[in-house]
Amino acid sequence: MPTSTIRITDPSVDHLIQAAPADSCSTDLAAGPWIFDTVPGYGPGSSMGDVIPTGAPRQGELPAEYREAGEDELDSRIRAAKATLGDRVVVLGHFYQREEVMQHADYVGDSFQLANAALEHPDAEAIVFCGVHFMAETADLLSTPDQAVILPNLAAGCSMADMADIDQVEDCWEQLADVLGPLDRVDADGRVPVIPVTYMNSSAAIKGFVGRHGGIVCTSSNAETVLEWAFERGRRVLFFPDQHLGRNTAKAMGVPLERMPMWNPRRSLGGSSAADLEDSKVILWHGFCSVHRRFTVAQIDQARAEHPDVRVIVHPECPMEVVDAADEAGSTDYIRRAIGAATTPAAFAIGTEINLVRRLAAQFPQHEIFCLDPVVCPCSTMYRIHPGYLAWVLEELVAGRVVNRISVTADVADPARVALERMLAAKPRA
Numbered sequence: 001m002p003t004s005t006i007r008i009t010d011p012s013v014d015h016l017i018q019a020a021p022a023d024s025c026s027t028d029l030a031a032g033p034w035i036f037d038t039v040p041g042y043g044p045g046s047s048m049g050d051v052i053p054t055g056a057p058r059q060g061e062l063p064a065e066y067r068e069a070g071e072d073e074l075d076s077r078i079r080a081a082k083a084t085l086g087d088r089v090v091v092l093g094h095f096y097q098r099e100e101v102m103q104h105a106d107y108v109g110d111s112f113q114l115a116n117a118a119l120e121h122p123d124a125e126a127i128v129f130c131g132v133h134f135m136a137e138t139a140d141l142l143s144t145p146d147q148a149v150i151l152p153n154l155a156a157g158c159s160m161a162d163m164a165d166i167d168q169v170e171d172c173w174e175q176l177a178d179v180l181g182p183l184d185r186v187d188a189d190g191r192v193p194v195i196p197v198t199y200m201n202s203s204a205a206i207k208g209f210v211g212r213h214g215g216i217v218c219t220s221s222n223a224e225t226v227l228e229w230a231f232e233r234g235r236r237v238l239f240f241p242d243q244h245l246g247r248n249t250a251k252a253m254g255v256p257l258e259r260m261p262m263w264n265p266r267r268s269l270g271g272s273s274a275a276d277l278e279d280s281k282v283i284l285w286h287g288f289c290s291v292h293r294r295f296t297v298a299q300i301d302q303a304r305a306e307h308p309d310v311r312v313i314v315h316p317e318c319p320m321e322v323v324d325a326a327d328e329a330g331s332t333d334y335i336r337r338a339i340g341a342a343t344t345p346a347a348f349a350i351g352t353e354i355n356l357v358r359r360l361a362a363q364f365p366q367h368e369i370f371c372l373d374p375v376v377c378p379c380s381t382m383y384r385i386h387p388g389y390l391a392w393v394l395e396e397l398v399a400g401r402v403v404n405r406i407s408v409t410a411d412v413a414d415p416a417r418v419a420l421e422r423m424l425a426a427k428p429r430a
C-alpha cells in the first residue's frame with residue numbers, strides 16, 4: 001500500500017475511519033467509544049492487544065442523548081456550554097485527541113505543556129482534560145485544591161502507564177536492594193546505588209514513589225538532561241515505564257546496550273542475572289507504547305522508496321531500530337517545530353500518533369506530510385474521549401455538578417510534586 005500521495009485538507013481521523021473502516025486497524029473504531037465502556041479492555045486502536053489491569057477505572061454509561069447526537073449537535077452544545085461557563089472552565093486538548101474534540105480546546109499541547117497551561121488559570125473552577133488518566137492526575141498535582149480536574153471518560157487510561165503499577169515497582173525496589181545492598185547508601189563519589197527515573201507517562205503513584213526515593217520525572221523533550229542529573233547522583237538508573245525512551249536516550253548518551261538489562265516485573269530479578277544488574281547503568285522497565293511500537297524499519301524503507309527526499313522523523317517511544325533508521329527523533333513538540341521551521345516544500349514521514357500527523361498535514365499544506373504507518377490506528381485510550389463525553393461533562397458543570405473528577409491524595413501528591421520540581425530544576429549541561 002503506498003504511504004500517501006494525497007494532500008490532506010480534512011484533519012479528522014474519525015471521518016477517515018467512517019469512510020473506510022476496513023482500512024483501519026479495527027472496524028470497531030467506526031462505532032462510538034461508549035460501546036466499550038461496559039466491557040474490560042482498552043477498546044479498539046493501537047493498544048487493544050494490551051492487558052488492562054484489574055481495577056482500571058471504568059466509565060459508567062454515557063446518557064443516550066449524548067450517544068445519539070450527531071456531530072453538529074454536539075458541536076453546538078459544547079460551544080453553548082463553554083459560552084455559559086466562560087472563565088469558570090478551561091478545556092485542555094492533547095495533541096493525540098480527535099479533531100472534533102480539539103476544536104473546543106483552549107490549549108493544545110503535550111501532557112506537561114497542558115498541565116502548565118492549567119497553572120495559568122488559578123481562578124477557573126474546572127479543568128477539563130481531554131487526554132488520558134495520568135495527564136489529568138498531573139494537572140491535579142499542579143492545580144489548586146479548589147480546582148476540579150475532570151477527565152471526560154474515566155476509561156481513557158494509558159496502556160504504557162499501566163505497565164508499571166506501584167506494587168510491581170515496590171517489589172522491584174526490594175529485589176534490587178537484595179542484589180545491590182542498601183539503596184540509600186552513599187559511596188565515596190557521593191552516589192547511591194540506583195536513582196529511579198519515571199517518564200511523565202506514569203501514574204501519580206509512580207511519580208510519588210520516585211519522589212520518595214530521590215528520583216525524578218522526565219519528558220520525551222528532556223530525558224537526556226534528566227539522565228545526566230540522575231547519573232550525577234546514582235551509579236545507575238531504574239527507568240520506567242517506557243523501555244524505548246530509556247534505551248534510545250541512554251544509547252545516544254553512549255551507554256552500551258549490554259549495560260541496559262530489562263526488568264520484566266513478572267519474572268524474578270526482572271529476568272536478569274544479579275551480575276547483569278550489578279554491572280548495569282540503566283535498568284529498563286519492560287513497558288512500551290503500543291502506538292509507537294507499530295512503526296517499523298520496513299515502513300521507513302517504503303517511504304524512502306516512494307519519496308526519495310523524504311525527511312523521516314519519529315518519536316523516541318519508537319523501538320531503537322526505528323529511531324536508528326530515521327533521520328531524526330524527537331518529542332511531539334520537536335516534530336511540530338521541525339515541520340514549522342522548514343522553509344521550502346518538503347516531504348515528511350512521521351512516526352507518531354495519527355491524529356497529530358493528520359492535523360500537521362492540514363496545517364502545513366505546502367508540505368507533504370504523512371504517517372509512516374499506512375494503517376489508520378489511533379491510540380485506543382485517547383480515542384475514548386469523544387465530543388459526546390465532552391458535551392456531557394460541560395453540561396453537568398452548567399447544571400452545577402462535577403462528574404469524573406480526578407483527585408490525587410496528599411500522601412501521593414506531595415512526593416510526586418517533589419519529583420516534578422526536581423525535573424523543572426534540572427538544567428542541561430552548559
Ligand code: SF4
Nearest residue numbers: 158159160289291379
Ligand atoms: S500514545 Fe501511547 S503513551 Fe500516549 S496515551 Fe496512547 S498508549 Fe499512552
